[in-house]
Amino acid sequence: METLDKTYWEERYKSDDVAWDTGSITPPIKQYIDQLTDKNARILVPGAGNGHEFAYLAENGFENATVLDIAETPLKNIAARLPHLTAERLINADFFEHYGTYNLIIEQTFFCALPPALRQNYVTKMHSLLAPGGKLAGLLFDFELTEQGPPFGGSREEYVNLFAPLFKINMLHRAYNSIKRREGKELFFIFEKK
Template sequence: MNTEKEYWTNRYKEGHTGWDLGTISTPLKDYFDQIQSKEVAILIPGAGNGYEAAYLNDNGFTNVHILDISVVPLEQFAAANPSFPEEHIHEQDFFKHKNTYDLVIEQTFFCSFPPIKMNRVKYATKMASLLNDGGKLVGLWFDIPLTEDPDKRPFGGSKKEYRTYLAPFFEIKTFEAAHNSVIDRYGDELFGIFIKKKQPIKQQNNPLHGITLQSILEHLVANEGWEEMDKQVRINCFTENPTIKSSLRFLRKHLWAREKVEKMYLRSLNKN
């Protein structure tokens, strides 16, 4: 069994869900109330008990999807919301989800992953891939000191750190302390609206035009993983303590290796 899946399933079964407000969060409710189109395609990853999805469904939104790695909260949500379309409930690893949306909602999801840099790079890369050009990532991020204790999930983070990961893929419309948080979270969360950047127009016969080497590596890590990358291109920077930074340094010095990585990137795009 997937270790993350097992971890979250046990948390739900044991009732260790301290992040659960028991209702929709006020900042998200206020944001939803100003959306005019009821047909907008929305994804809520790490949906848990799905209070936001239930609110949207009850208010006439017709294209809302929820995703969680554990079936336990999804079954509870389905039982409590029988009018919610069954085909819009996804028990799946977030990083394997393939659909695209106009709006993705963030609610304690970013901080659910072990806080290593690569997980946070993968999060930003995957979020961008799930959105249509001009699509929005909207929600709440914890503004609390980072903890690495696995029993203290969700982990924290800072405004500066979040911006570092999201800025390469999104224009930041707003990202400030939430003014209307529930009392228990007041002062501890940031409300953000991030708009996906349009992809650069590619030169004819040059599919890599406008795509940086860092973007190529981030895509490969998110969609293939270091192990698969190492199988396809045998270089030490993919084998020994691989990081984006060390790989950039090596590939910028060795054109032969960079060309192989670019070909792997193009194969990955065709596959996905």
């Protein structure tokens, strides 16, 4: 398997080899954000790529939303689309080396882009970044986990086993409003920090 490091992701964005990029916020996450009422919540969108979810948050008054990506190119793309943003809201860093405290973290194709060996590290890091009672919410893929990826798949059972020790599983069900090419392959979830 290729090394999925900063260079790998930078090359994917520079060559526009980003088949996962939907071009806009996906309906399940849009619907979730639309029911959020605390515009002051500290929100992180990690591994966000071109950051459609982050852009939606920024455009809808969530002043404390931050985006993080290991590759610089997608952050430059976001900055070009949203020139009013301050640089502090665009973090170019390795997620596992990032420190902060957030009320909400949005998951959109970040988990599935990581080598499966890092999944336990992901869960532990997410837990450490959330404030007490903070939530991790978004989409996880529901298809067989193979060595081929990214994206790497997974199952509901695997996610429960991974997250339940550190998170209360508030919701984990098949997304009913996925985009066409992801129909039947996404689980919408809300996990709350224990």
